[in-house]
Amino acid sequence: MDVTVVGSVAxxxxxTPSGRIQDALGGAAxxxxxxxxxxxxxxxxxxxxEDFPEEHLNLMKRRPINLEGLQRARGRTFRWSGxxxxxxxxxxxxxxxxxxxxHFHPELPPAARSAKYLFLxxxxxxxxxxxxxxxxxxxxxxxxxxxxIEGAPDTxxxxxxxxxxxxxxxAELRQLTGExxxxxxxxxxxxxxxxxxxLKKGEHGxxxxxxHEVFSAPAYPMPEVVDPTGAGDSFAGGFMGYLAGHDxxxxxxxxxxxxxxxxxxxxxxxxxxxxxxxxxxxxxxAARYQAFxxxxxx
Ligand code: AMP
Numbered sequence: 001m002d003v004t005v006v007g008s009v010a011x012x013x014x015x016t017p018s019g020r021i022q023d024a025l026g027g028a029a030x031x032x033x034x035x036x037x038x039x040x041x042x043x044x045x046x047x048x049x050e051d052f053p054e055e056h057l058n059l060m061k062r063r064p065i066n067l068e069g070l071q072r073a074r075g076r077t078f079r080w081s082g083x084x085x086x087x088x089x090x091x092x093x094x095x096x097x098x099x100x101x102x103h104f105h106p107e108l109p110p111a112a113r114s115a116k117y118l119f120l121x122x123x124x125x126x127x128x129x130x131x132x133x134x135x136x137x138x139x140x141x142x143x144x145x146x147x148x149i150e151g152a153p154d155t156x157x158x159x160x161x162x163x164x165x166x167x168x169x170x171a172e173l174r175q176l177t178g179e180x181x182x183x184x185x186x187x188x189x190x191x192x193x194x195x196x197x198x199l200k201k202g203e204h205g206x207x208x209x210x211x212h213e214v215f216s217a218p219a220y221p222m223p224e225v226v227d228p229t230g231a232g233d234s235f236a237g238g239f240m241g242y243l244a245g246h247d248x249x250x251x252x253x254x255x256x257x258x259x260x261x262x263x264x265x266x267x268x269x270x271x272x273x274x275x276x277x278x279x280x281x282x283x284x285x286a287a288r289y290q291a292f293x294x295x296x297x298x
Pocket of ligand 1: 008009079096229232
Protein backbone atom coordinates (compact mmCIF):
# COMPACT_ATOMS: atom_id res chain seq x y z
CA MET A 1 0.00 0.00 0.00
CA ASP A 2 1.27 3.46 -0.86
CA VAL A 3 1.62 6.43 1.48
CA THR A 4 1.03 10.08 0.65
CA VAL A 5 2.77 12.81 2.63
CA VAL A 6 1.92 16.50 2.59
CA GLY A 7 4.40 18.88 4.21
CA SER A 8 7.46 21.04 3.84
CA VAL A 9 10.50 20.56 1.65
CA ALA A 10 13.18 22.91 2.87
CA UNK A 11 16.73 24.12 2.73
CA UNK A 12 17.90 23.98 6.35
CA UNK A 13 20.78 25.73 8.07
CA UNK A 14 21.52 23.96 11.33
CA UNK A 15 24.07 24.42 14.11
CA THR A 16 24.63 21.77 16.75
CA PRO A 17 27.52 21.19 19.20
CA SER A 18 28.95 18.85 16.49
CA GLY A 19 29.11 21.47 13.70
CA ARG A 20 27.04 23.32 11.13
CA ILE A 21 25.38 22.75 7.75
CA GLN A 22 24.05 25.41 5.44
CA ASP A 23 21.13 25.18 2.97
CA ALA A 24 21.03 21.40 3.29
CA LEU A 25 18.12 19.29 2.11
CA GLY A 26 15.44 19.26 4.84
CA GLY A 27 11.75 19.70 5.52
CA ALA A 28 9.23 17.46 7.22
CA ALA A 29 7.98 15.83 3.99
CA UNK A 30 11.56 15.08 2.95
CA UNK A 31 12.52 13.26 6.15
CA UNK A 32 9.19 11.44 6.14
CA UNK A 33 9.49 10.33 2.50
CA UNK A 34 13.10 9.15 2.82
CA UNK A 35 12.17 7.07 5.86
CA UNK A 36 8.85 5.66 4.58
CA UNK A 37 10.30 4.79 1.16
CA UNK A 38 12.20 1.95 2.85
CA UNK A 39 8.84 0.19 3.16
CA UNK A 40 6.44 1.40 0.46
CA UNK A 41 6.14 3.84 -2.48
CA UNK A 42 5.61 7.40 -1.25
CA UNK A 43 3.75 10.24 -2.99
CA UNK A 44 5.17 13.58 -1.95
CA UNK A 45 2.95 16.67 -2.02
CA UNK A 46 4.92 19.84 -1.36
CA UNK A 47 6.42 22.91 -3.03
CA UNK A 48 9.95 24.04 -3.89
CA UNK A 49 11.27 27.19 -5.54
CA GLU A 50 13.37 27.79 -8.63
CA ASP A 51 16.56 27.61 -6.57
CA PHE A 52 15.97 24.03 -5.39
CA PRO A 53 19.03 21.98 -6.38
CA GLU A 54 18.52 19.26 -8.98
CA GLU A 55 20.76 16.90 -6.98
CA HIS A 56 18.15 16.81 -4.17
CA LEU A 57 15.44 15.83 -6.66
CA ASN A 58 17.74 13.14 -8.04
CA LEU A 59 18.35 11.78 -4.56
CA MET A 60 14.60 11.32 -4.07
CA LYS A 61 14.08 9.95 -7.58
CA ARG A 62 16.55 7.15 -6.84
CA ARG A 63 14.04 5.88 -4.27
CA PRO A 64 10.37 4.95 -4.69
CA ILE A 65 9.30 8.57 -4.11
CA ASN A 66 6.79 9.92 -6.61
CA LEU A 67 7.38 13.65 -7.14
CA GLU A 68 4.34 14.33 -9.35
CA GLY A 69 2.76 16.28 -6.47
CA LEU A 70 5.89 18.36 -5.84
CA GLN A 71 5.04 21.82 -7.17
CA ARG A 72 7.75 24.05 -8.64
CA ALA A 73 6.79 27.65 -7.91
CA ARG A 74 8.44 30.94 -8.90
CA GLY A 75 10.60 32.25 -6.08
CA ARG A 76 12.84 30.81 -3.40
CA THR A 77 12.46 27.53 -1.54
CA PHE A 78 11.26 27.53 2.09
CA ARG A 79 14.22 28.02 4.43
CA TRP A 80 14.53 27.17 8.09
CA SER A 81 17.45 27.75 10.42
CA GLY A 82 17.97 26.46 13.95
CA UNK A 83 20.61 26.18 16.66
CA UNK A 84 20.74 23.38 19.23
CA UNK A 85 22.00 23.77 22.78
CA UNK A 86 24.38 21.33 24.48
CA UNK A 87 21.16 19.72 25.69
CA UNK A 88 19.95 18.66 22.25
CA UNK A 89 16.34 18.64 23.42
CA UNK A 90 16.51 22.43 23.35
CA UNK A 91 16.71 24.30 20.08
CA UNK A 92 16.19 27.90 19.02
CA UNK A 93 14.65 28.67 15.66
CA UNK A 94 16.90 31.40 14.27
CA UNK A 95 15.04 32.11 11.05
CA UNK A 96 12.03 30.93 9.05
CA UNK A 97 11.62 32.18 5.48
CA UNK A 98 8.35 30.87 4.08
CA UNK A 99 9.12 32.00 0.50
CA UNK A 100 7.13 29.76 -1.92
CA UNK A 101 5.56 27.98 1.05
CA UNK A 102 3.56 31.14 1.85
CA HIS A 103 1.16 30.58 -1.06
CA PHE A 104 1.23 26.79 -0.99
CA HIS A 105 -2.02 24.89 -1.46
CA PRO A 106 -1.67 21.12 -1.60
CA GLU A 107 -2.81 19.58 -4.88
CA LEU A 108 -2.91 15.80 -4.88
CA PRO A 109 -2.38 14.09 -8.26
CA PRO A 110 -4.54 10.98 -8.88
CA ALA A 111 -2.01 8.47 -7.52
CA ALA A 112 -1.56 10.50 -4.32
CA ARG A 113 -5.34 10.74 -3.89
CA SER A 114 -5.80 7.00 -4.07
CA ALA A 115 -3.14 6.08 -1.46
CA LYS A 116 -4.83 4.38 1.47
CA TYR A 117 -2.37 5.85 4.00
CA LEU A 118 -1.88 9.61 4.38
CA PHE A 119 0.41 11.65 6.59
CA LEU A 120 -0.35 15.30 7.20
CA UNK A 121 2.98 16.89 8.07
CA UNK A 122 3.33 19.98 10.16
CA UNK A 123 1.59 22.72 8.12
CA UNK A 124 -1.27 25.13 8.87
CA UNK A 125 -4.35 23.11 9.88
CA UNK A 126 -6.40 24.96 7.24
CA UNK A 127 -4.14 23.43 4.58
CA UNK A 128 -4.42 20.04 6.27
CA UNK A 129 -8.22 20.37 5.97
CA UNK A 130 -7.86 21.10 2.24
CA UNK A 131 -6.23 17.69 1.84
CA UNK A 132 -9.33 15.89 3.17
CA UNK A 133 -11.30 17.20 0.18
CA UNK A 134 -8.85 15.40 -2.12
CA UNK A 135 -8.11 12.08 -0.51
CA UNK A 136 -9.62 8.64 -0.28
CA UNK A 137 -7.20 7.63 2.51
CA UNK A 138 -8.65 5.44 5.24
CA UNK A 139 -5.75 5.84 7.69
CA UNK A 140 -4.54 9.35 8.38
CA UNK A 141 -1.60 10.35 10.59
CA UNK A 142 -0.98 13.88 11.82
CA UNK A 143 1.85 16.08 13.04
CA UNK A 144 1.46 19.62 14.33
CA UNK A 145 3.40 22.18 16.37
CA UNK A 146 3.08 24.91 18.99
CA UNK A 147 2.35 27.75 16.54
CA UNK A 148 -0.80 26.03 15.25
CA ILE A 149 -1.89 24.84 18.71
CA GLU A 150 -1.72 28.49 19.82
CA GLY A 151 -2.69 30.23 16.58
CA ALA A 152 -5.40 28.04 15.04
CA PRO A 153 -6.81 25.82 17.83
CA ASP A 154 -10.34 25.50 16.40
CA THR A 155 -9.19 24.52 12.91
CA UNK A 156 -6.72 22.09 14.46
CA UNK A 157 -9.54 20.49 16.49
CA UNK A 158 -11.49 20.03 13.25
CA UNK A 159 -8.48 18.23 11.76
CA UNK A 160 -8.08 16.13 14.91
CA UNK A 161 -11.65 14.82 14.61
CA UNK A 162 -10.76 13.33 11.22
CA UNK A 163 -7.42 11.62 11.87
CA UNK A 164 -6.62 8.14 13.13
CA UNK A 165 -3.21 8.82 14.66
CA UNK A 166 -1.27 11.78 16.01
CA UNK A 167 2.46 11.88 16.68
CA UNK A 168 3.23 14.52 19.26
CA UNK A 169 5.84 15.48 21.88
CA UNK A 170 5.19 16.03 25.58
CA ALA A 171 5.22 19.86 25.45
CA GLU A 172 2.75 19.89 22.55
CA LEU A 173 0.48 17.40 24.31
CA ARG A 174 0.40 19.55 27.45
CA GLN A 175 -0.26 22.67 25.39
CA LEU A 176 -3.02 21.05 23.37
CA THR A 177 -4.91 19.50 26.28
CA GLY A 178 -3.96 21.77 29.19
CA GLU A 179 -3.25 18.60 31.16
CA UNK A 180 0.13 18.25 32.88
CA UNK A 181 -0.06 14.50 33.43
CA UNK A 182 0.88 12.96 30.09
CA UNK A 183 -1.19 9.81 30.52
CA UNK A 184 -4.35 11.81 31.24
CA UNK A 185 -3.40 14.18 28.41
CA UNK A 186 -3.07 11.33 25.91
CA UNK A 187 -6.46 9.95 26.97
CA UNK A 188 -8.02 13.41 26.51
CA UNK A 189 -6.44 13.71 23.10
CA UNK A 190 -7.93 10.36 22.06
CA UNK A 191 -11.37 11.78 22.91
CA UNK A 192 -10.76 14.66 20.46
CA UNK A 193 -10.45 12.22 17.54
CA UNK A 194 -7.33 10.09 17.02
CA UNK A 195 -7.68 6.66 18.62
CA UNK A 196 -3.88 6.33 18.33
CA UNK A 197 -1.56 8.75 20.11
CA UNK A 198 2.21 8.37 19.82
CA LEU A 199 3.94 10.44 22.46
CA LYS A 200 7.59 11.16 21.59
CA LYS A 201 9.91 11.63 24.53
CA GLY A 202 13.21 12.26 22.72
CA GLU A 203 16.12 10.32 24.20
CA HIS A 204 13.65 8.51 26.50
CA GLY A 205 11.79 6.79 23.68
CA UNK A 206 8.06 6.98 23.19
CA UNK A 207 4.68 5.81 24.44
CA UNK A 208 1.97 4.41 22.20
CA UNK A 209 -1.65 4.77 23.23
CA UNK A 210 -3.93 2.66 21.04
CA UNK A 211 -7.49 2.27 22.26
CA HIS A 212 -7.06 1.22 25.91
CA GLU A 213 -3.55 -0.16 25.38
CA VAL A 214 -0.27 1.48 26.30
CA PHE A 215 3.11 0.38 24.91
CA SER A 216 6.48 1.81 25.89
CA ALA A 217 9.31 1.80 23.35
CA PRO A 218 12.90 2.64 24.25
CA ALA A 219 15.12 5.06 22.37
CA TYR A 220 18.35 3.74 20.89
CA PRO A 221 21.25 4.65 23.23
CA MET A 222 23.49 6.83 21.08
CA PRO A 223 26.93 7.95 22.24
CA GLU A 224 26.76 10.97 19.92
CA VAL A 225 23.71 12.71 18.52
CA VAL A 226 25.03 14.87 15.68
CA ASP A 227 21.79 16.54 14.56
CA PRO A 228 18.26 15.68 15.75
CA THR A 229 16.55 17.77 13.05
CA GLY A 230 13.88 15.71 11.32
CA ALA A 231 13.99 12.88 13.85
CA GLY A 232 10.25 13.28 14.48
CA ASP A 233 9.42 13.22 10.78
CA SER A 234 11.70 10.22 10.22
CA PHE A 235 9.91 8.50 13.09
CA ALA A 236 6.57 9.23 11.41
CA GLY A 237 7.93 7.90 8.10
CA GLY A 238 9.12 4.63 9.64
CA PHE A 239 5.87 4.26 11.59
CA MET A 240 3.46 4.97 8.71
CA GLY A 241 5.66 3.15 6.17
CA TYR A 242 5.64 0.00 8.29
CA LEU A 243 1.83 0.11 8.74
CA ALA A 244 1.27 0.68 5.01
CA GLY A 245 3.72 -2.08 4.12
CA HIS A 246 1.68 -4.55 6.18
CA ASP A 247 -1.65 -2.85 5.52
CA UNK A 248 -2.64 -3.52 9.11
CA UNK A 249 -3.24 -1.24 12.10
CA UNK A 250 -4.00 -3.73 14.88
CA UNK A 251 -2.16 -3.20 18.15
CA UNK A 252 0.54 -5.83 17.48
CA UNK A 253 1.40 -4.14 14.15
CA UNK A 254 1.28 -0.71 15.78
CA UNK A 255 3.86 -1.84 18.35
CA UNK A 256 6.18 -3.02 15.59
CA UNK A 257 5.60 0.22 13.70
CA UNK A 258 6.63 2.29 16.72
CA UNK A 259 9.92 0.38 16.88
CA UNK A 260 10.50 0.94 13.16
CA UNK A 261 9.79 4.64 13.69
CA UNK A 262 12.38 4.69 16.47
CA UNK A 263 14.90 2.88 14.24
CA UNK A 264 14.57 5.45 11.45
CA UNK A 265 14.70 8.37 13.89
CA UNK A 266 17.92 7.02 15.40
CA UNK A 267 19.61 6.90 11.97
CA UNK A 268 18.63 10.50 11.22
CA UNK A 269 20.32 11.73 14.42
CA UNK A 270 23.65 10.10 13.53
CA UNK A 271 24.63 12.70 10.94
CA UNK A 272 23.61 16.14 9.74
CA UNK A 273 20.35 16.64 7.86
CA UNK A 274 19.36 13.73 5.63
CA UNK A 275 22.95 12.44 5.18
CA UNK A 276 22.55 9.18 7.08
CA UNK A 277 18.89 8.60 6.26
CA UNK A 278 19.59 8.83 2.54
CA UNK A 279 22.16 6.04 2.58
CA UNK A 280 20.60 3.35 4.78
CA UNK A 281 18.90 0.23 3.42
CA UNK A 282 16.99 -2.87 4.60
CA UNK A 283 20.06 -4.49 6.19
CA UNK A 284 20.81 -1.46 8.35
CA UNK A 285 17.18 -1.32 9.43
CA ALA A 286 17.08 -5.03 10.25
CA ALA A 287 20.29 -4.82 12.32
CA ARG A 288 19.07 -1.87 14.36
CA TYR A 289 15.64 -3.43 14.82
CA GLN A 290 17.43 -6.39 16.39
CA ALA A 291 19.41 -4.02 18.63
CA PHE A 292 16.11 -2.55 19.83
CA UNK A 293 14.79 -6.04 20.57
CA UNK A 294 17.90 -6.89 22.61
CA UNK A 295 17.63 -3.62 24.47
CA UNK A 296 14.07 -4.13 25.64
CA UNK A 297 13.80 -7.91 26.14
CA UNK A 298 13.80 -9.09 29.72
P1 AMP B 1 11.62 18.38 13.39
O1 AMP B 1 13.05 18.33 13.80
O2 AMP B 1 10.96 17.04 13.37
O3 AMP B 1 10.84 19.43 14.12
O4 AMP B 1 11.58 18.82 11.84
C1 AMP B 1 12.43 19.81 11.38
C2 AMP B 1 12.09 20.07 9.94
O5 AMP B 1 10.86 20.80 9.87
C3 AMP B 1 13.16 20.94 9.28
O6 AMP B 1 13.74 20.24 8.20
C4 AMP B 1 12.44 22.21 8.84
O7 AMP B 1 12.75 22.57 7.53
C5 AMP B 1 10.96 21.90 8.98
N1 AMP B 1 10.22 23.02 9.54
C6 AMP B 1 10.61 23.88 10.51
N2 AMP B 1 9.65 24.81 10.77
C7 AMP B 1 8.62 24.53 9.94
C8 AMP B 1 7.32 25.13 9.70
N3 AMP B 1 6.91 26.22 10.36
N4 AMP B 1 6.53 24.56 8.78
C9 AMP B 1 6.92 23.47 8.11
N5 AMP B 1 8.12 22.87 8.26
C10 AMP B 1 8.97 23.38 9.17
